[in-house]
Each structure stands twice: as C-alpha cells, then as structure tokens.
Amino acid sequence: MKIALIGSGKIGSVLIKRLIASGFIHKDNMLACDVDEARLKELRERLGIMVSMDNKEGARFGDIILIAVLPKQVREVLQGISPEIDETKTVVSVAGLFATRKIEDILAKKVGVVRIMPNIPSLVGSGFNLISFGRFVKDREVIRKMLATWGEYREIDEDEDKMELYQIITAMGPTYFFPFLDVLISFGTENGLSEREAREAACLTLMGTGDIALKVQRSVEDLKNMIGSRPIKDKEEYLRSMLREALSKTLRELMELRERI
DSSP: OOEEEEOOSHHHHHHHHHHHHTTSSOGGGEEEEOSOHHHHHHHHHHHOOEEESOHHHHHHHOSEEEEOSOHHHHHHHHHHHGGGOOTTOEEEEOOTTOOHHHHHHHHTSOOEEEEEEOOGGGGGTOEEEEEEEOTTOSOHHHHHHHHHHHEEEEEOGGGGGGHHHHHHHHTTHHHHHHHHHHHHHHHHHHTTOOHHHHHHHHHHHHHHHHHHHHHSOSOHHHHHHTOSOOTTGGGHHHHHHHHHHHHHHHHHHHHHHHHHO
16 A cells, blocks of 8 residues: 655644554655655655655555645645546545535545544544545545554544534644643743653643543533642633633634635
8 A cells, every 4th residue: 555645744744754653654655745845855854755746646656645735725736636546546635624525526536535634642643533534435444544543533424514623622722732731841840840850740640631531521610620729710710711712713713714715
C-alpha cells in the first residue's frame, strides 16, 4: 500500500510522521506533495520520504490520497487530480467544512471518500479523531487501522454535520489547554521545580482530570466541587465566560466559512 499526502503543512506532517513511526507504512511508500519546496526538502531530510511539487504525481502514486489543504483550496486540488483518480483509490480528506458528498460530487466518480477530523495529540498516538465514510468506500478496515495509529476515533457517518461542532472540542481544545499548561509549568519552574518536574506534574494532572471526568458519571460542576481548595473560586465565572465567548466566536466563524465554501 502507498500513501500520498497532498498539502504538507502542520497537520499533514503530524499525520504522516505518526504513520511512519508506528510502522503502519514504510517511508519508501510515502510521497508528500506541496507547493512549498523548502517544506518538502525539510520533510525529505527529516523523514526520508519521497516528495513532489506535482499533485498529479501524488494522485498517481497513492492508493490512499490524503488531502490536507485549507478548505478554500480543496475544490481546486480535487479538480486538478481528478483525471488521475480511479475507483481503486481512496481519498481521505482532513480539510474542515468539506463534506464527503461534496468531494464525491467534485470527483464525479464512484471513488471511496473518507473525511477525518484529527487533532494534534495524534502525533503521539493519543488523538481523538472523527471519521465519516462516503458512499463508495470498499475497505473500511484499512482506514480504521490507519486511524488507530493516531489514537481514539469515532465514526459519525450519519451525523457528518456534527464535524464542525466536534472540531471545537477535539481540534481546538488543545489551543486552550496548552496556554493553561504553560502557566502551571512556568509557575513551577519560577518557584524551584525543574522544567521536567513541573511539566510532568502539570501534564499528568491534566490527563488525570480528563480521566475522572470521563469515568465518573457526575457533572463536571460536581467534580469541581469535590476539590477542597479552589484558589481562583472568585474568578471562576469570569474565566468561564471568557472561554465561552472565545469558543462561541470560533464556532460562528466556522459556520460562516462553511456557508461561503
């Protein structure tokens, strides 16, 4: 099996790096395509994979063609590679806001189309990824095995409209978690802990918090109230309202962008 990546930016690079590191695919069976020659050179040197600035070459090469470009670029990319696509191939898109049915319509063939919504923890196999299969996918198990290398995944074929809602939580959640971790780690190092000690304490605490919230069937508010010492109690509502406003703004922007595509 061969995989071609079209669009070798941050998320595309994360995904293929994990596929190679996990042993899912050998580097000799991976080809990355991009318009940025410097980025391709960096990927070739770091991962030892083949690269090309020609998307059509990628479409001819790959049994699985991984599309990881911006939503506004998806239509142009698909139209460009469509002549090289046949029903033996599977197109996997990680582009937001572009439904499987729309990709099928652009390709105008009975090609297997899969849409996934990955997140940055997929780099270490700890991601939470959403997947929706199109109408013509022949071998779902291969795709499921690929998804498993990136971490947990959930199939939402019947509810693909929820993808953008999930994205707020799964893809953008780390955007808000990382600054919080940074504050805790900085506090630790400024007051006598080593960077390793502070990072371990903060990260394992975040992991444990998620674990208890997932496993204990009580409201998050109840779990929070189990904590005896809450130094920022007076500021909780203020912080919550700021986060709610930021997430709501992002959601509105996503919906507006979907309408324009």
